[in-house]
């Protein structure tokens with residue numbers, strides 16, 4: 050997808066996101082993925098890290114929010130194309146005179162923004178239930194990091210969705226892909242604990258850079274240089290992801306029209 | 315054919331069918347992924363998180379706790395799918411139209427998951443030994459084996475109850491996932507129970523898995539069967555209680571659905 | 581230039597069967613189909629189940645890639661210029677699927693409007709108009725979930741008219757509607773026709789094609805077996821009469837015997853509860869009745885009538901009397 054498209058289609062993207070939110074809001078599995086699961090992980094982590102002091106509360110809040118972000122991207126965005134197919138709406142979407150990835154961009158936007166809600170619930174939880182006073186060390190940089198992270202996650206999701214459709218073999222590993230990213234992206238503990246050989250894998254995961262930016266700006270552990278590095282990496286990955294995804298989408302749609310799988314699997 | 319063989323056959327058919335149905339949408343590779351990789355990822359995640367929290371001590375605590383917790387994948391998800399699956403497949407009306415013994419029908423659906431769950435725990439403990447160096451040299455293996463079977467069975471008991479809930483509510487996955495994560499918090503897999511607030515401790519004690527995990531930890535640390543026997547008795551008792559509760563809910567559901575004509579809808 | 585040009589279209593489905601030993605089974609859904617549709621024409625595509633109608637429509641709607649042949653919409657190639665084609669066309673596949681059931685009708689329409697770049701100002705005006713056009717006025721705020729089948733199908737019509745396309749593909753749009761609903765639906769189609777839209781309609785109902793379409797193509801086993809105006813098609817059977825014989829519990833073997841009689845051109849049956857209606861096409865008209873009755877000896881026979889052929893009879897003859 051060219052950047053131009055994002056701007057031309059912003060109105061469509063927002064509409065798609067709005068409709069997606071409204072459509073999903075009473076689906077309880079989605080509610081679980083975005084609210085309950087991260088909240089339970091937050092409770093768990095807050096208990097486990099209780100001995101480590103107040104500083105960790107902020108770390109846990111942000112980290113468990115990130116787990117929610119990744120799970121919803123993996124499961125909700127990853128299955129969204131199939132969902133449309135089961136509803137019989139995929140054909141109408143594909144036949145609309147608009148790049149299909151714009152529609153999926155809008156859907157991912159809805160999911161990612163939705164998931165940020167879970168970060169707020171964890172925040173409230175930590176503050177009210179555990180009585181931590183949570184201090185955001187660099188609110189402006191944090192907000193900027195949030196926006197960049199949203200973009201990075203959406204773009205990453207744009208690669209996952211067509212891959213899951215084109216290669217069912219990959220989707221079979223969906224369940225097994227949830228926790229490894231929690232681990233490798235350093236959502237709730239630093240990747241320095243992991244063996245050295247895993248570090249390069251972390252570096253190529255956009256969620257890792259998002260986690261770094263968000264953790265560093267919220268706990269105040271990173272200097273500006275480190276934060277800028279994380280931002281830069283997120284931007285680069287987003288652009289690369291968007292570029293790859295437009296190729297994948299084109300290939301996926303052509304294949305679906307050859308194999309007649311827009312309507313049935 | 316006498317009544318016992320008849321019912322045994324029914325039990326067995328329920329078992330096999332629920333497994334075949336599972337495999338119909340779970341391909342072998344997915345199954346392997348969920349049996350081998352998912353437990354591994356979960357153990358690694360919580361063990362690292364735990365040792366990060368405790369400063370590197372107590373690795374065994376987290377490895378063993380999460381390995382036993384793996385039984386809940388079969389016990390909760392597997393069993394609910396077997397029971398709830400009939401509703402999605404629309405076969406429930408036919409099932410309730412048969413004269414089959416409901417007890418056999420119902421418990422047959424849990425049996426294969428007990429074996430499956432126990433198998434998962436063994437794999438998970440294997441990962442623990444391999445990756446985290448959990449030391450089994452002082453372990454009474456027959457007692458540990460019994461612990462695994464008992465814990466898996468009692469977790470399946472809770473699964474049966476949840477499966478029936480899934481017949482009543484439309485949101486099986488929601489119920490399942492919530493229970494699974496609640497177990498992660500309350501079973502003692504990741505948080506030492508005596509550090510929880512009192513009301514949470516009380517809740518922990520009413521759940522399956524809690525005593526099973528405690529018993530496995532004791533045995534691997536070199537405890538004897540006599541040390542854990544009381545734990546295991548209560549563990550199986552709790553599981554049976556949940557299973558029976560589930561069975562009553564199941565028969566109630568059948569009656570209710572037939573009365574109201576809601577077999578196919580919620 | 582014709583608005584729609586289909587030349588030697590061919591489309592095969594490949595389905596893999598078997599879990600362990602995978603076999604690829606090929607179904608030649610469309611073998612060799614050619615036709616043109618003029619601007620503003622209402623063109624009918626008729627054929628038995630599995631003839632390849634839906635496949636043809638899906639190729640035209642840019643949802644399937646043809647295996648061979650050339651398909652153009654307003655001169656645009658449906659593979660290379662798919663996106664341009666999409667701006668010009670609207671389509672409906674009969675049935676209830678393809679809508680967001682958890683959303684209201686208006687939300688569904690607003691959503692698709694934005695996918696077609698309809699200006700929000702315009703769609704604000706057009707959505708109520710369309711709801712009125714398809715008879716859903718006042719119900720637009722309700723969730724689609726609670727709609728009847730017919731209402732959903734009407735909503736599909738509104739959906740596909742949002743961007744005011746010049747060309748419409750309607751695949752069995754009246755399927756599953758009650759007679760009154762279907763009649764109202766045909767009224768909607770006539771309105772569209774009067775707006776000079778180019779329409780391709782597929783249907784199983786002959787009277788529908790007869791009363792709506794300017795030209796009709798009959799397709800069977802993936803090939804066009806006739807293409808003409810309804811009245812010209814009827815000429816195929818002009819010299820014939822149709823003898824309708826009501827029977828009760830007839831033996832299929834007897835039907836085959838009758839079909840082999842020298843003066844029988846085509847024979848079809850229609851099940852009605854416990855009765856079977858035999859429709860015999862013959863040049864001999866009323867004269868054939870005694871012979872036919874004779875071959876049904878010993879069987880219960882009800883009403884016997886002789887009538888003029890309809891488009892349906894022409895169709896039956898064209899597709900080999902198996903309808």
Ligand SMILES: Nc1ncnc2c1ncn2[C@@H]1O[C@H](COP(=O)(O)OP(=O)(O)OP(=O)(O)O)[C@@H](O)[C@H]1O
Pocket residue numbers: 309313593594595607608609610627628629630631632633634635636
């Ligand atoms: N996705 C598919 N995969 C494999 N075969 C298919 C597929 N879709 C259609 N077919 C086959 O292609 C042939 C033509 O189907 P098509 O749907 O075009 O017929 P149709 O004329 O629309 O029939 P109907 O009147 O029943 O709607 C049939 O034999 C059908 O079984």
Ligand SMILES: [Mg+2]
Pocket residue numbers: 633634635751
């Ligand atoms: Mg069709």
